[in-house]
Amino acid sequence: MTKALYQQIADSILEQIQTGALEPGARLPSEHDLSEQHGVGRNTIRHALSELAAKGYVESVQGVGTFVTETLFPKTVEFLYGFSQEMAQRGKTVGSQILEAKIITADPFLARILRVQLGAEVVFLNRLRLVDGKPAAIERAYLPHNFCHGILEHDFSKESLYDVLAARFNMKPDHAEQEIGAEIATPQVAELMDLEYPAPVLVIRRETRTAEGRVIEYVESEFRADRFRFYTNLKATASSPGAVFQRFPIEGLQES
């Protein structure tokens, strides 16, 4: 399966940019010239260039030409860890209290997120996370059951979910998409976390995948906003994972 022509051309130009053969600010050959060089139509070149432009690698100016973007920066490098590892790294003691741990069936929302059939088995793990012995977060994890049969034999009040997934099922998280919002804790959540109304919580929804793109888990968490903040580095990259503000993208699972 070969890539589309315009993709190959975009890749080839991108490579020239990344190797420095084309320096920032440099002007690309005209679309006409590129089409002759590659022996393809101008449309195909434009398709390739518009891909690169969408990713921020190049900029086109009508009547002038197409240029390598000046402010192009190296890729963001960001670790993806589970809660346990993140806290351990920070020298905290982590504990968990299991609220629920069972097999449920996929409703339409879970089916879509986890890429499983409607009604398929889903592992549901609901935990109160403790840091230094005090309530820190509530974490509801949903995993497709098909790749992790028997996972509930483990005691996740002691073991780390990510450790078990890696060691026993060879599922290693590679990347994730995550959404962070703020809400007022519901009475149930507030009570579990020993908070008094009204208390703000950080609501985090995360979809974790393997390198192959397989969905490992979908997690919804509420963190005590008085104890936790989310910290991140941003790069002014054009193409790499970064962070943006998103308006109203939420639907699906709600607080029970």
Place this chain on the structure above:
Amino acid sequence: MTKALYQQIADSILEQIQTGALEPGARLPSEHDLSEQHGVGRNTIRHALSELAAKGYVESVQGVGTFVTETLFPKTVEFLYGFSQEMAQRGKTVGSQILEAKIITADPFLARILRVQLGAEVVFLNRLRLVDGKPAAIERAYLPHNFCHGILEHDFSKESLYDVLAARFNMKPDHAEQEIGAEIATPQVAELMDLEYPAPVLVIRRETRTAEGRVIEYVESEFRADRFRFYTNLKATASSPGAVFQRFPIEGLQES
């Protein structure tokens, strides 16, 4: 000055989406049908649809059709940009209302953050940010005055701070460190943003630097949590500290 045809068509479809005439998940007419309906070529329709797809409003599936996006994590273009650019990219109209714009002197906290002498001049810009005409966030920006003399001559209710910094002072943001927390809006903030107590806000503190490591600005923002969420991708591929949960690393500036 009339817009391009494909733009008009994209706008018309976008309007249908935003008014709810086309619900999330709904399938659009086929490109062929759309081209007949609008009396234009299929290329023009595809141009319009690809614009909408780039902004995340629709998704096309080969052999099936084009659908209004309903995913939890819409595909987005990810840049470290200013508020204006981020929103513009998403096809939103951005406005600002200047609350304060003046020169102040650096207190110990600002001096440390901005790497300036105690008592040095600092530009203070306090804005209510509007998206689609409605209050969205409050943003307090602090900039060392030494590299941007005369910056307050600009009207930042109309101009973008990042645009002015880049165009007039040649200061281009390269990377930033950012902290995201959740709080209950203070009465002052709630009133400005048209919120009723108790309302959650996302509190964001960002320190932006140039490629040389020079601090361009320190910004504190409160975003309406009912309108905004923070979205980010995480990678497990590299070795540098990335997005982690941080426990209470905050000090310094407080809500006035």
Place this chain on the structure above:
DNA sequence: TGTCCCTACTTGTTCCTACATGTTCTACTA
């Protein structure tokens, strides 16, 4: 009943042409 295949339909890719619009530089003109 279950499988396979064919067909109709949809989007994806690639080619073509034509004209519009914006920029730059040159050469002519006043």
Place this chain on the structure above:
DNA sequence: TAGTAGAACATGTAGGAACAAGTAGGGACA
């Protein structure tokens, strides 16, 4: 010499055509 008209060239927009590739559904067949 200064100013301008215009050539040359760049991207932007619009339309047409053809074939590739993927999907869904119906129908034939085992």
